[in-house]
Amino acid sequence: MKTEMPLSKPIRRILVHTEEMLDTEVSLLRQPEAExxxxxxxxxxxxxxxxxIIFPAQYVGLLKDFVIAKHCTHLLIKGAAAKKGDYKVCSYTADSVFSGMRQIYFDALKDEAKKENKLPVQKLLQMLFILFSHFNDDINEIPWNAIINADVYHRMTKIRKTQLYHIMKESKNDMDEMMEQESIVPRRYFVLNKAMFYARDMYLAKTLPADELMPVLNIPQMKKFNHLEVKEMLTTRWTHTAWYQSKVFGxxxxxxxxxxxxxxNWKEEPTLDYYYDLYKVGKLLTDNLIGYMTMRDWFVWEPPKHLLDAHDHKAEYEKDALKRIFGDLITDTLEGS
Structure with a gap:
């Protein structure tokens, strides 16, 4: 463990446990501009x-402890899967990017047909891969966020209040994603994005348990649904709104x-097999969410290096997909970009 900063006994224990179980070393780094x-x-x-593990320089006490515990847990899950020779992430290929961008384009066309103010063609084209990448990031993060927070809650009782505070702030920030682009992003993807965060927060609200984390209490746009009767919620006034649809999908x-x-069993002995089981559960959960969102042909399970390489080739994947979708119609646009 490379650090000279003061650490509480529980955090020292989880760091030592992580290093010994994975036969590795963990360093802690404060950075003013950290996420x-x-x-x-x-x-x-x-x-x-x-x-x-990098965290904001201003984090001290229990807030620092929670962030370290969270990332140690994530490291244990990754490391356990790697030691079992099975660590993979949701990556993408040229073909899967084509599938995703094509579906987004078709859905965007349906939305654009209903709009008075049409989205400029160039912006529409740029949006396709940006939105695809956004969902790749989210699907690689949200399921694990729920699992990690549940595990930390059950194993680190002294930081529960701090954990709740942090999750509530995180929830509001996540729900703010895409807000400025709501009129641009196809309704389906705005709804699915919000629904994933809604589902994660509802799960954690039940797990912690913490009613104040429930989106209908914590998220301003959803507070209107808290006291509505089912009959009233089913009226046209609500069912046509993106936030109501997000709640239904969520x-x-x-x-x-x-x-x-x-x-x-969150209180099971924290062995390598336990964390490997969490990895398998997370992978199953991810697959189920991808299937529900009809994105099975968007992503592929591959070793992490595959995803890093895909990021390096994303520009050519995007251009290739645009050419396959639009054919010769796209040539001038690509050459001018």
């Missing part, structure tokens, strides 16, 4: 020899999340 939720840079994902996704996570 609010911290960042894990690990050897199972990147071509490096050790693991670094409730379905909540069931998808709860089904594989329900049997998990």
């Amino acid at each position: 609010p939720g911290g960042t894990l840079v690990d050897k199972y994902t990147y071509d490096i020899d050790s693991n670094v 409730d379905n996704m909540l069931s998808i999340i709860e089904k594989p996570l329900g049997p998990v």
Whole structure:
């Protein structure tokens, strides 16, 4: 463990446990510009020899403890899968990018047909891969976020209030995603994006448990649904809104999340097999969410290096997909970009 910063006994224990179980080293790094939720840079994902947990320099006390515990748990899940020779992530290929962008384009056309102010063609084309990438990022993050937070909650009792505070802030930030682009993004994808975060937050609200984390209490746009009767919610006034649709899809996704996570014994001995089982549950959960969103041909399970390589080739994947969708019609646009 490379750090000179003061650490509480529980955090020292989880760091030592992580290092011993995975036979690796974990370093802690404060950075003023670090992401609010911290960042894990690990050897199972990147071509490096050790693991670094980066968190904001201003984090102290229990907030620092929670971020470290969260990333240690994630590292244990990744490391356990890697040691079993089975660590994969949701990546993409030229063919899967084509499938995703084509579907987004078809859905965008349906939306554009109903609009008075049409989206400029160039912006529409740019949106296709941006939206595809956005869902790739989310599907690689949201299922694991739910699992990691549930595990930390059951194992680190002294930081539960801090955990709730952090999750509530994270929830509001996540729900703010795409807000400025609501009129641009096809309704289907705006709804699915919000539904995933809604389902995650509802699951955590039940798991912690913490009613204040429920989206109908925590998210301003959803508070209107808190006291509505079912009959009133089914009126045209509400059913045509994106936020109502997000709630409906989110409730379905909540069931998808709860089904594989329900049997998990969170107080089981934290062995390598335990964390590998969590990885398998997370993978199943991810597959189920992808299937529900009809995105099975968008992503492929591959080793982390495959995803890093895909990121390096994303520009050519995007151009190739546009050419396959639009043929010669796209040539001038691509050459001018």
